[in-house]
Amino acid sequence: MKKLLAALAATTLFLFAGHAGAQNYPERTITMVVPFAAGGPTDTVTRLVADVMSKDLGQQIIVENVGGAGGTLGAGRVAKADPDGYTLLLHHIGMATSATLYRKLAYDTLNGFEYVGLVTEVPMTIVARKDFEPTDLKSLIDYVKANKDKVTYANAGIGAASHLCGMMFMSAIQTPLVTVPYKGTGPAMTDLLGGQVDFMCDQTTNTTKQIKGGTIKGYAVTTAKRLDALPDLPTAEEAGLPGFQVGVWHGIYAPKGTPPEIIERLSKSLQVALKDPNVVARFAELGTVPSPEADATPAALKAKLEGEIARWKPVIDAAGQYAD
Ligand code: ASP
Numbered sequence: 001m002k003k004l005l006a007a008l009a010a011t012t013l014f015l016f017a018g019h020a021g022a023q024n025y026p027e028r029t030i031t032m033v034v035p036f037a038a039g040g041p042t043d044t045v046t047r048l049v050a051d052v053m054s055k056d057l058g059q060q061i062i063v064e065n066v067g068g069a070g071g072t073l074g075a076g077r078v079a080k081a082d083p084d085g086y087t088l089l090l091h092h093i094g095m096a097t098s099a100t101l102y103r104k105l106a107y108d109t110l111n112g113f114e115y116v117g118l119v120t121e122v123p124m125t126i127v128a129r130k131d132f133e134p135t136d137l138k139s140l141i142d143y144v145k146a147n148k149d150k151v152t153y154a155n156a157g158i159g160a161a162s163h164l165c166g167m168m169f170m171s172a173i174q175t176p177l178v179t180v181p182y183k184g185t186g187p188a189m190t191d192l193l194g195g196q197v198d199f200m201c202d203q204t205t206n207t208t209k210q211i212k213g214g215t216i217k218g219y220a221v222t223t224a225k226r227l228d229a230l231p232d233l234p235t236a237e238e239a240g241l242p243g244f245q246v247g248v249w250h251g252i253y254a255p256k257g258t259p260p261e262i263i264e265r266l267s268k269s270l271q272v273a274l275k276d277p278n279v280v281a282r283f284a285e286l287g288t289v290p291s292p293e294a295d296a297t298p299a300a301l302k303a304k305l306e307g308e309i310a311r312w313k314p315v316i317d318a319a320g321q322y323a324d
Pocket of ligand 1: 036037040041042043094155156159160161162163183184185186202203
């Protein structure tokens with residue numbers, strides 16, 4: 001009996017402590033992990049949103065770049081973190097594609113996290129170094145087919161959005177490419193600007209300024225319609241790749257077991273950030289829009305992740321390239 005009472009008291013204390021912690025949340029700095037290198041598109045989106053969320057929460061959110069293995073290293077790191085609301089993850093579509101691409105992952109994609117909400121869906125662009133010979137998407141396809149052993153395609157590792165887009169491109173033109181993996185497309189862009197790699201596919205949040213400035217070549221955007229931010233850039237469909245559409249959706253996650261009160265507080269804060277005039281304006285300049293409030297919720301992100309795992313599985317299985 002004594003033992004039972006002691007156990008009950010301990011449980012009550014634990015529950016009370018957990019609850020009290022959630023009530024006062026946040027009491028210290030929060031870390032938001034970006035599973036790609038600094039200076040890239042996921043990093044850009046994260047910093048814009050984290051800045052407003054920091055103000056709303058009254059505590060600083062520090063962005064930590066944990067790049068490598070196509071985003072799976074950073075995701076694994078957050079899955080193992082304490083579920084106390086002080087370590088979060090901002091990841092993109094790669095969360096869904098990695099679930100199929102990797103035979104073994106250090107985390108359970110669907111059950112290893114709590115869901116905070118969707119952030120934004122960013123179009124991709126097919127781009128090349130400034131002096132790359134092909135002038136449009138059709139000539140790029142011909143050139144790649146004719147020079148498949150010497151053309152280099154940059155990506156952010158297996159599981160990255162740039163990897164998915166490259167895989168779709170290779171399947172569409174039935175030609176394998178020589179790929180050069182980076183820890184993120186921030187450093188890949190540096191090499192594209194320096195002429196060390198030939199081409200890549202990347203979010204508009206990393207390419208719009210460069211395409212407009214003429215420092216890289218833009219061939220196509222992966223949306224159904226042209227973008228206001230890049231009106232001269234044709235869609236991939238218009239330019240010769242029927243059905244070539246992909247949007248890089250981003251979401252915020254927390255380790256499994258993070259108290260629901262904390263998740264709710266974070267979702268509310270995310271909703272505030274997505275309505276912030278500066279975020280809206282910067283997103284527009286970068287070719288995207290914030291997710292609507294109803295999508296910046298745990299239920300919407302969970303549904304999106306489940307739907308996207310199912311959507312991309314057959315595409316990945318057809319390509320038949322997996323990682324161990
Ligand atoms: N754009 C990258 C990707 O291909 C990731 C990044 O650096 O943000 O997934």
